[in-house]
Amino acid sequence: MNEYAKSLFLLLLVVMSLFLTYQLWYGQKPTELTVEDVYERVVFEQPRPLEDAIAPSRIVADIDDANYVFQKGEQNYDDLWSHLSSLMKDLDKAAFVDQSSPDEEAVNCLTFYFQTSLPVGGELPWFPETVDLEVDKVKLYCLVESSQAIDNEDDPNVQEETIVNNLDDQDETNEPDQSNDKELTEEDSEEDSEMEDSKQEVTKWLVIKGSDVGTEMSVLLTEELTGLAKEDLEQFRGRLQNIPTNDLAAYHSLTEDMLSEQIDRNIQLRNPIYIPKEPFFINHLTLKPEKLVKEALLKTFFVDYNMALVIEERDGHVIYTDGEKGLRLTDVGLEYSNPRHEEGQATMSYHDALLNIINLISNHGGWPDGLQLKNLELSRRAGYSFYQAEWVMYHEGYPLYADHKTRISFNDLGLFDYTRSLFIVENDGIEESMVEANDQNNVEEESDIENEEAVEEEEGILIAEWNEALHEAIKLYDGEAALDRTSLRLESFNLQYVVTGSLSFPRGEPVWSIKLNGKEFLLKVGSLEQISEEDML
Amino acid sequence: MNLGRAKTILIFAFIGLNLFLGYQLFWPDFGRLTQVAVTSEELAATEDALNENNYYLDTSLDRAVQTSDFLTVSPYWDTKEDTIKRFEANAIRVDETEDATYYNLPGINAVAHSSGLIQIFFDPGLSLEEELSDLDESDLNDLVEQFLSDEEILPDGALFDYLDREDDDVTVLYYKQMLEDKPIFASQLKAVIQANHLQKVEIYWLKPIERIPEREMEVIPANEALNNLANTLGPSTEERSINDIRLGYFSGEYDAEKWEIPPVWRIELDGKQHHYINAFTGNMEQEKTVSEKLPDEEDN
Numbered sequence: 001m002n003e004y005a006k007s008l009f010l011l012l013l014v015v016m017s018l019f020l021t022y023q024l025w026y027g028q029k030p031t032e033l034t035v036e037d038v039y040e041r042v043v044f045e046q047p048r049p050l051e052d053a054i055a056p057s058r059i060v061a062d063i064d065d066a067n068y069v070f071q072k073g074e075q076n077y078d079d080l081w082s083h084l085s086s087l088m089k090d091l092d093k094a095a096f097v098d099q100s101s102p103d104e105e106a107v108n109c110l111t112f113y114f115q116t117s118l119p120v121g122g123e124l125p126w127f128p129e130t131v132d133l134e135v136d137k138v139k140l141y142c143l144v145e146s147s148q149a150i151d152n153e154d155d156p157n158v159q160e161e162t163i164v165n166n167l168d169d170q171d172e173t174n175e176p177d178q179s180n181d182k183e184l185t186e187e188d189s190e191e192d193s194e195m196e197d198s199k200q201e202v203t204k205w206l207v208i209k210g211s212d213v214g215t216e217m218s219v220l221l222t223e224e225l226t227g228l229a230k231e232d233l234e235q236f237r238g239r240l241q242n243i244p245t246n247d248l249a250a251y252h253s254l255t256e257d258m259l260s261e262q263i264d265r266n267i268q269l270r271n272p273i274y275i276p277k278e279p280f281f282i283n284h285l286t287l288k289p290e291k292l293v294k295e296a297l298l299k300t301f302f303v304d305y306n307m308a309l310v311i312e313e314r315d316g317h318v319i320y321t322d323g324e325k326g327l328r329l330t331d332v333g334l335e336y337s338n339p340r341h342e343e344g345q346a347t348m349s350y351h352d353a354l355l356n357i358i359n360l361i362s363n364h365g366g367w368p369d370g371l372q373l374k375n376l377e378l379s380r381r382a383g384y385s386f387y388q389a390e391w392v393m394y395h396e397g398y399p400l401y402a403d404h405k406t407r408i409s410f411n412d413l414g415l416f417d418y419t420r421s422l423f424i425v426e427n428d429g430i431e432e433s434m435v436e437a438n439d440q441n442n443v444e445e446e447s448d449i450e451n452e453e454a455v456e457e458e459e460g461i462l463i464a465e466w467n468e469a470l471h472e473a474i475k476l477y478d479g480e481a482a483l484d485r486t487s488l489r490l491e492s493f494n495l496q497y498v499v500t501g502s503l504s505f506p507r508g509e510p511v512w513s514i515k516l517n518g519k520e521f522l523l524k525v526g527s528l529e530q531i532s533e534e535d536m537l
Numbered sequence: 538m539n540l541g542r543a544k545t546i547l548i549f550a551f552i553g554l555n556l557f558l559g560y561q562l563f564w565p566d567f568g569r570l571t572q573v574a575v576t577s578e579e580l581a582a583t584e585d586a587l588n589e590n591n592y593y594l595d596t597s598l599d600r601a602v603q604t605s606d607f608l609t610v611s612p613y614w615d616t617k618e619d620t621i622k623r624f625e626a627n628a629i630r631v632d633e634t635e636d637a638t639y640y641n642l643p644g645i646n647a648v649a650h651s652s653g654l655i656q657i658f659f660d661p662g663l664s665l666e667e668e669l670s671d672l673d674e675s676d677l678n679d680l681v682e683q684f685l686s687d688e689e690i691l692p693d694g695a696l697f698d699y700l701d702r703e704d705d706d707v708t709v710l711y712y713k714q715m716l717e718d719k720p721i722f723a724s725q726l727k728a729v730i731q732a733n734h735l736q737k738v739e740i741y742w743l744k745p746i747e748r749i750p751e752r753e754m755e756v757i758p759a760n761e762a763l764n765n766l767a768n769t770l771g772p773s774t775e776e777r778s779i780n781d782i783r784l785g786y787f788s789g790e791y792d793a794e795k796w797e798i799p800p801v802w803r804i805e806l807d808g809k810q811h812h813y814i815n816a817f818t819g820n821m822e823q824e825k826t827v828s829e830k831l832p833d834e835e836d837n
């Protein structure tokens with residue numbers, strides 16, 4: 001063969017071998033390999049332990065004739081719940097052997113309300129080895145004692161003088177208001193001031209109310225009965241008795257008498273309702289929608305998300321579906337459904353359902369700080385049963401509601417419905433507005449109106465009086481057609497935030513949420529202008 | 538050493554190396570050429586299972602290993618707009634709702650759905666020929682196709698799919714869209730003939746945007762699709778014939794900007810009923826139904 005041709009052929013072979021080696025090393029994988037072993041278990045975060053997943057919906061403290069309401073996101077809330085949780089973990093069945101109801105003179109000084117019932121007993125962390133119970137309320141009763149009184153416990157006259165509050169009866173609607181029954185004469189007051197140094201409010205009894213009517217357990221918090229170390233009990237009592245209230249808004253419990261004084265209508269109260277004693281300022285919040293990692297999210301819903309079809313809607317939202325289940329990703333969250341799983345039953349226990357939802361939300365998007373489990377209920381629809389759980393975001397003690405709820409529905413077959421729309425607080429509106437105002441000062445003169453607005457933002461919005469808000473809500477209720485006007489039932493009355501604004505600038509609008517006969521009205525806290533669901537993001 | 542001999546040795550060495558590398562690189566594809574997805578035993582087992590459920594295979598199966606990908610599509614707005622323009626120019630009355638626009642023309646009621654579906658109702662029907670029932674399938678198709686082409690209703694690339702005589706009086710002709718060698722079953726033109734008159738035409742045409750080769754995968758074999766169909770439908774009370782099974786693309790109808798559609802096995806029962814089995818997941822795809830009501834009927 002011609003040497004020149006040989007050389008060329010050899011060169012060609014060398015180049016080809018290099019090319020093939022490159023292809024083999026870095027080239028595209030054959031078809032089979034792209035579909036093999038694609039299942040990858042993705043977990044957004046490790047599921048929380050039960051004790052971190054369930055917490056009181058609110059804690060109400062009765063201090064010096066005023067109520068203080070603590071909700072998630074406040075330091076006091078976290079501390080109080082942490083202390084109570086620790087105590088409940090340490091109390092076993094021995095503490096309940098000799099159940100002791102609170103003395104008549106004791107006052108309900110602290111109440112923990114659980115909208116999501118707290119499971120206790122058995123193998124659970126709280127009250128281990130006691131009877132299984134789902135707790136709706138934990139009350140602490142205090143007795144004011146002085147050293148003199150303690151020294152003269154046998155003398156009923158001395159003890160009577162030291163009692164500050166009467167026993168709260170257990171009617172929920174009037175619960176904390178009974179503390180106003182204090183009837184001290186001036187003489188008594190003088191005596192009190194003299195005895196101030198030696199007077200001490202002691203947490204005495206822990207009363208646990210189950211979700212079943214009449215289910216109640218109580219324990220006298222003494223070293224002997226509880227088996228707890230003196231230091232632990234002292235520490236617990238110390239924390240409960242030293243709640244800093246200087247910067248906190250005082251609340252009072254709404255009663256039907258108070259309502260009848262302010263509103264010319266017969267209104268029934270459904271639940272304990274606490275309203276601020278005095279108006280205060282509250283700020284807007286600057287928010288941003290939660291950003292979820294799309295690829296990771298897809299992997300949590302689809303065994304092989306390569307099989308999922310992508311549908312781009314005209315509004316830019318994207319749907320992924322494998323023909324059985326669908327995941328819709330929007331600008332403000334996600335919606336997932338698996339209709340085939342709807343036709344099932346939920347036979348698991350409440351405790352197992354709780355563990356299940358912890359896993360579900362942790363796996364599918366995670367459980368960010370500030371998010372609280374609002375409720376978990378067993379529901380029925382069209383002959384099928386399922387559990388439904390709902391979460392709410394909290395910021396500094398106030399819930400933050402978006403238009404779409406963060407909610408999970410599941411049964412024994414698994415998850416079949418999930419919506420998630422969470423907003424994260426970037427900073428309080430006050431900071432933002434102050435920065436903006438300063439910047440503008442440097443570049444141009446602001447009009448008087450703008451200055452006023454800036455000042456208003458800086459100070460926050462002064463909330464309207466509760467009676468004005470209620471008047472407005474009743475007016476709106478009366479304006480709605482086809483609503484029952486024969487009787488009014490006030491079901492809830494809260495301060496909260498709702499997400500409004502635009503996608504590029506979502507913000508938390510502080511509102512009064514007033515629920516009358518099942519119909520909720522959202523009113524801006526200052527102007528009492530109604531906010532409809534269409535205004536929300 | 539002789540340089541020429543050294544070159545020869547190197548040439549043989551590199552030929553050997555390249556053969557080895559080529560084998561490593563392309564063997565799966567070589568293998569696929571000779572590999573069958575459905576063995577004779579599997580085919581026989583499938584036939585037995587079908588027969589037990591009263592389904593009988595009257596067609597041959599493609600037994601080779603096949604791959605497919607997803608296809609991204611959008612509604613064929615050009616087709617829709619061309620048709621609508623003609624309606625708008627001649628409309629006596631136009632009604633709009635959130636989901637559809639209704640055109641009333643002399644002898645025609647047309648509905649343009651936001652999803653891209655167009656329905657044309659001829660009132661009274663159009664006479665194509667004196668006696669259509671005497672025509673065979675091919676002649677009837679030629680006649681209808683000619684009419685649709687003349688009226689500029691037939692989209693480009695439409696291909697006659699099948700004919701269904703629902704009863705003695707009603708005949709429906711179906712036209713499909715082709716993408717290279719594969720049909721897009723989701724696109725369809727449907728012409729309804731009743732009492733020798735063309736009564737209705739429905740057009741739902743899709744615009745293929747792209748195929749997604751990165752997601753090319755091996756599809757389930759045809760016998761598995763048949764097994765899944767029998768499992769999903771359950772035993773039949775009467776004998777049913779499986780006339781055809783072929784690979785194409787299909788999805789439900791979406792009111793969306795664009796979407797991906799999966800490959801499916803379309804299985805024809807008794808020459809008129811079609812079922813679609815997702816060729817990746819093996820699940821049966823659901824067909825969507827479209828309201829045939831006109832605005833006046835909806836008001837009533």
